[in-house]
Amino acid sequence: MVPPTTANPRPGGRSARIQNSVHAAVRTLLEEHDRAQLSVPQIAQLAGVTPSTIYRRWGDVHELLADVAVERLRPESAPEDTGSLHGDLTAWMEQFVEEMASPEGRAFTRDAVAFGGAGRPACQCAAYTREQLDTVLNRARDRGEVAPAGQTVVDHVVAPLMYRILFTAETPGLDDARALVDAVLERANAAQTTPTAGI
């Protein structure tokens, strides 16, 4: 799991290597242990660093778990281009709900929320989500399609799905994602044809 050390690291390479090793150690340990059982010395040993390296950089095991969670929730590629806003947004939200509603996705999201620290955004993952949505929406505008504001999609598609995932026993599925996407796009189109109709 631990990435190999390169012979000729970039500037900042040591710091990145430490992060990679420590994150990989956490992910490995989480496959076999409950997150409450993880300790800094245990993680340090597996990552091949000293415990004080971890304490200096992350503070404690909770901060480290949050950091691993955010890294895992970071999207790896640009949203798929299916040729239409409806197709792009549906595909992206289906993938989102599959990822977030999985037991692993829920656990990582809870870590990110719980340990994200006071007074700063609980989760960088919300910024990632917004960026990906803006890519989809801007692409639609470039095609000449009517597209709702990014904040509107966050409020009325992303937020309802995350609320169900975090606060209820319900596991939202692909149908829920599709229905919310359909509704937000219908409203954007209706607002476009009758400008006085509001959001």
Add this chain to the structure above:
Amino acid sequence: MVPPTTANPRPGGRSARIQNSVHAAVRTLLEEHDRAQLSVPQIAQLAGVTPSTIYRRWGDVHELLADVAVERLRPESAPEDTGSLHGDLTAWMEQFVEEMASPEGRAFTRDAVAFGGAGRPACQCAAYTREQLDTVLNRARDRGEVAPAGQTVVDHVVAPLMYRILFTAETPGLDDARALVDAVLERANAAQTTPTAGI
């Protein structure tokens, strides 16, 4: 802070007394300590119970914090009756956002989310919210007003506010709550007058 022992407790009174004492001890300790510093022996001492009583009932300090959080988030009275759905829902959501967006509300919500346990609803507080909303909505229907479904209000008013509180640096305010209420009620009224318009 610890409630007095009554001379003639109801059936189940001992269990309720223990819960009250332990919850009160946690709330007292949270006024002066960071939640990460709380320990079961410390709580037990202040509550006048043995540590094993706490371990038996709550498992660990995280479960206990979640339980205190849910109890705190439980509404104490029925929603105010202002005479109209718009008034009732606006008043209720204003109170909700004030409570939830406060530093204390955020911290308790994070505890409830983070430690609510796997495989069951993260937070009984979502059920409390839904009950209160249904009271407001049923009251409106009894008056003959058009009211959206409870799930619609959760999806499009509660969820966007909670998402901003938990995942972004933004602190939603009364204006945000009012705007979301206005929008959901406008849509319910529009759907009523033009039944084909969708949600």
